[in-house]
Each structure stands twice: as C-alpha cells, then as structure tokens.
Amino acid sequence: MSAFGGGAKAGKPLEGLVVVAIEQALAAPLCTGRLAEMGARVIKVERAEGDFARGYDDAANGEASYFVWTNRGKESIVLDFKNEDDAALLHRMISEADVFVQNLAPGALTRAGFDSEALRERNPRLITCDISGYGTNNGASELKAYDLLVQCESGLAGISGAPEACGRIGVSICDIGAGMNATIAVLSALALRNSTGKGSGVAVSLFDGAADWMSIPYIHEVYGRGAPKRLGLKHPSIAPYGAFTTRDLNEVVISIQNEREWRNFCERFLRQPDVATEARFSSNTQRVQNRDALDAVIGDVFASLSLEETLARLKDAKTAYGQVRSVAQMAEHPALRKWPMTVNGRELQMVAPAVRAPWDEQHFSDAPALGEHSASLRAEFSAIQIGEPA
Numbered sequence: 001m002s003a004f005g006g007g008a009k010a011g012k013p014l015e016g017l018v019v020v021a022i023e024q025a026l027a028a029p030l031c032t033g034r035l036a037e038m039g040a041r042v043i044k045v046e047r048a049e050g051d052f053a054r055g056y057d058d059a060a061n062g063e064a065s066y067f068v069w070t071n072r073g074k075e076s077i078v079l080d081f082k083n084e085d086d087a088a089l090l091h092r093m094i095s096e097a098d099v100f101v102q103n104l105a106p107g108a109l110t111r112a113g114f115d116s117e118a119l120r121e122r123n124p125r126l127i128t129c130d131i132s133g134y135g136t137n138n139g140a141s142e143l144k145a146y147d148l149l150v151q152c153e154s155g156l157a158g159i160s161g162a163p164e165a166c167g168r169i170g171v172s173i174c175d176i177g178a179g180m181n182a183t184i185a186v187l188s189a190l191a192l193r194n195s196t197g198k199g200s201g202v203a204v205s206l207f208d209g210a211a212d213w214m215s216i217p218y219i220h221e222v223y224g225r226g227a228p229k230r231l232g233l234k235h236p237s238i239a240p241y242g243a244f245t246t247r248d249l250n251e252v253v254i255s256i257q258n259e260r261e262w263r264n265f266c267e268r269f270l271r272q273p274d275v276a277t278e279a280r281f282s283s284n285t286q287r288v289q290n291r292d293a294l295d296a297v298i299g300d301v302f303a304s305l306s307l308e309e310t311l312a313r314l315k316d317a318k319t320a321y322g323q324v325r326s327v328a329q330m331a332e333h334p335a336l337r338k339w340p341m342t343v344n345g346r347e348l349q350m351v352a353p354a355v356r357a358p359w360d361e362q363h364f365s366d367a368p369a370l371g372e373h374s375a376s377l378r379a380e381f382s383a384i385q386i387g388e389p390a
Contacts, residue, residue, distance in 0.1 A: 012039025012359040017190075019043065020093050021074075021101040022081070022114075024051045026147070026172055027131050027206065028103035029070035030179030035099070035186065036073040036365075037353060043093060043377065044074045045081075050370040061343040063367070068343055069350070070179075073365035075373040081112050090114070092384040093377070095123055099186055103131035106141055116201050123199070127189040129182050130203040145206050147172040154210035155227075159217050162232040177209035233324065239287040239294055240265075243324055244302040246310050251324035252302070254314065259283070261319065268317035270301050339363050 017040040021032045029044075029051070036042040044051070051067065059065045079086040091114075094100055100119060102109055109115065116128035133145020140153070148168055151157045156174070161167025185202035193199055211218075221227035233253055234242030243251045256262050266276035275281055275297060280290040287294050302310060307323075314321045323329075330336065337352035341364035350364055 015039035017041065017099065018097045019099040019101060020090075020097040021045065022109065023101060023103055025053045025103070026066060026070060026175035027178035027182065028101050029053070029067075030176060031129070031131070031182035031186065032074065032101055033070045033072060034179070034183045034353075039359065040099075042074040043097075043373075044071065044076045044368065045090065045093075046076055046078050046370060047080065048078055050078075054370065060348055061346045063343050068341065068348070068367045071367040072341060074368055075377060076368035076371055077374045077377045078371035079374075081109075081114065087113060089378065089381060091122075092381045094119055094126070096381070096384060097123075097126065098190075099127045099129065101129045101131070101182065101186070106132055106136055120199055120201060125193060125197070126199040127186060127193065128199070128201045129186050129189075130201070131178055131182050132203070132205045134207045135203070135205045140207070147175045147206070150174040150206040150210055154207055155214055155217065156210050159214075159228055159230060161230050163230050166230065174206040174210045177213070178204055178206045181209050234291075237288060238284060239291050240298055242295070244295075244299050246302055246305055246307045248306050250307040250310075252307070252310055252314070253322045253324060254298075255320040255322075257320070262287075264317045265319050269313045269319055270298065272297070272301075342366055 014035060017035070019032055019035050019040050019042045021028060021042060022045045023029050023032060032040075032042045032044070051071075053066045053070075054064050056064045056066045060068045079089060081087050081090050094114075100116070102114075102116075116130055119128055120126050132141070133150065134140040134143055134153075143149075143153075148157075151160075151168060151174055152166075154174070157166045157168060160169055181204040182202075185204055189200045189202050217227040228236035231242070233251070235255075238256070241253075241255045243253045245251055254265075256265055262281075263273075263276045267273040279286070281287050281294055305313065311321070311323075325333070338349040339352045339362055341348050341350045343366070353360070
C-alpha cells in the first residue's frame with residue numbers, strides 16, 4: 001500500500017496508489033479511469049464474459065466506444081469471487097490496495113464476503129467506494145438503475161425535451177455524474193487519510209447525483225410556483241434565451257442576461273431600437289410573459305439573414321450565442337482538444353481530458369483486453385500473506 005501524501009511527489013499525483021475495482025458499464029469505470037489518468041495503478045476485476053460494456057458497440061476500431069473511453073491504462077484480471085481460490089486471491093489483492101471501488105448490484109459483494117465495512121476492518125487504511133443506482137436501505141434500492149431509467153425516475157427527463165414530449169439527455173449523464181462524484185469522493189477520502197492515517201467508506205448513487213442537479217426545479221416545485229415546463233431550446237425564466245432559425249436553416253441560440261445587452265441587441269442586431277422599450281419587452285419579467293410575441297419579432301429577423309450574416313450581427317451587438325451543432329460539426333470545433341490512443345493497432349483521436357494539468361501526457365494508454373493481465377497478476381499476488389480481520 002502506498003503512503004499517499006508522504007515523501008517526494010512523483011510525476012503524477014496518484015503514482016504509487018493501487019486501486020482494485022469490481023466494475024462494469026460506466027459509472028465505476030469512469031471513476032477509476034480518472035484515477036488511472038492521475039497515475040494510479042488500476043486493477044480491473046472482470047468475470048469470464050467480461051465487463052458487458054465491451055459489447056455495447058464496435059465504433060472504436062472494432063472495440064466498444066464506452067469501454068475504450070473509461071478503461072484506458074488499466075490492468076484486467078478474470079476471476080470468479082464465488083470460487084474459494086479466486087476469493088482468496090481477491091482478498092490478497094485488496095490487502096495491497098489503497099482504494100476499492102465497486103458498482104455491482106446491492107448486496108452482491110456482501111453475500112460473497114466482500115462487504116466494504118468488513119474489508120476496512122481487515123485493512124484500516126483502505127478506502128472503499130460503493131456506487132449504486134438508488135442508494136441502500138430505501139424503497140427503491142433494489143431497482144435496476146440504467147442511465148435512462150434514472151433520468152426518468154429523477155424527473156430529469158420530465159423537464160427535458162420539447163413541450164409535446166419528454167426528452168432523454170443525449171449522453172449517459174446520470175452514469176457520468178455518478179462517476180465524477182465517485183472520483184471526488186475517493187480523492188476526498190485520500191486527503192482525509194493523509195491527515196488521519198485511516199481509510200473510510202464513501203458511497204454515491206446515480207439517483208443522488210441526478211437529484212442534486214434537480215435542486216432548482218425541486219425548489220420551484222415544492223416552494224415556488226411550480227417546476228419549469230419543457231421548452232426545448234429555450235430558457236424557462238430568461239428571455240430572449242433560446243434557438244432561432246436562419247434563412248439557410250441553421251439554428252443559433254442567443255442569450256440576453258441584462259438590460260444593457262437587450263438594448264444593444266435591439267439596436268444593433270434587430271435594428272429596431274424601439275423594441276427595447278416597448279412595454280411588453282421592457283424587462284425580463286415582461287419578456288418571459290410575452291415570449292411568443294417576442295420570439296416572433298426576433299424570429300422574423302433571423303429568418304431574413306443567412307448564418308454568416310447572423311453571426312456577424314450578433315458579434316457586432318456583443319450578443320452571446322452558440323450554434324446548434326451536429327456531432328460532426330462538434331468534431332471539428334476550434335476549441336476541441338484531442339489526444340491519440342491506439343486501439344487494435346490503429347490510432348484513434350480521442351477527446352482529451354477536461355482537466356488540464358501539468359502531468360498530462362498528451363496521449364492515452366490502451367484499454368486492456370479481457371484478462372490481459374490475469375497470469376501476471378495471479379503470479380504477483382499468489383504469495384502475499386494476509387491476516388485475519390482486526
């Protein structure tokens with residue numbers, strides 16, 4: 001086990017740290033993938049058929065996009081913790097670990113003898129991170145918790161989409177959020193261990209993360225005048241703040257945040273300065289109440305302009321805007337940073353990590369093949385002796 005926080009710092013902040021993960025799909029692999037990017041050694045424990053995310057698609061040079069994104073730089077071992085010998089091997093691996101992460105169904109590891117609290121009793125410096133769908137010991141704990149299901153259960157889908165239909169957020173946002181929250185939790189527990197010398201147990205759920213993001217709609221619903229309605233690409237409480245279509249059928253979202261910006265927009269983009277002081281549009285409250293009329297005035301101007309003309313006028317008016325881009329257009333965005341990664345012998349240009357840091361390597365290590373490191377890991381941990389729980 002590493003002495004995290006002690007002695008001279010290595011090139012990456014988590015070098016020397018050992019993470020053992022029994023993980024699948026997205027939330028836990030994303031967490032441990034971030035830890036691997038920070039220098040941790042991550043040992044991924046898989047069953048014989050492998051992490052089921054390996055089979056989601058073949059978009060990444062024949063491999064699954066989900067898998068290569070979240071598992072780069074890890075080691076893979078295949079074992080069956082229900083088998084006595086493999087269970088003993090897993091205990092030896094965990095005895096040498098700093099962090100143990102798991103996102104199996106509630107109770108699955110406890111029944112197999114790998115309860116997080118019991119593991120910390122064996123190893124007081126161990127940090128355990130349990131990731132679940134809905135937490136434990138509540139009426140929803142046993143529900144299966146795939147991303148879209150949690151988007152629906154949390155109310156997130158209920159405020160997303162157009163007026164006529166709810167909409168799914170276009171990426172697995174609840175899984176991703178849980179993975180990010182788990183990363184924060186593990187790093188916080190490592191910082192606490194650095195000052196106390198003791199490990200701790202942390203837990204996150206997909207639902208908790210989604211519910212946290214729903215705080216504003218929740219407050220409006222429970223204490224205000226009701227949750228926001230679905231408005232598609234329009235803001236529920238600011239106007240104008242939404243999408244408009246140009247003559248050549250491109251969509252552009254504009255955002256007005258204060259009255260100075262509103263006056264500039266009317267004068268320099270609409271070229272109708274009197275609209276700024278018209279009673280229906282003279283404050284944000286009035287503009288929201290008269291949104292349909294407002295959108296008609298703005299929409300007519302957009303419809304008369306090409307995209308090039310629209311962007312030129314918006315820049316002249318100093319109006320904040322964003323083009324509604326396709327994924328193909330996003331892939332060519334001037335702000336997009338990419339790093340290479342080799343998959344099946346061919347290079348992929350992957351999206352670079354969101355955090356820019358001095359330990360960046362400007363490339364990604366490969367994601368492991370199923371059981372790629374089984375033999376070497378079994379040999380490494382075969383002779384380790386562990387004691388009984390304290």
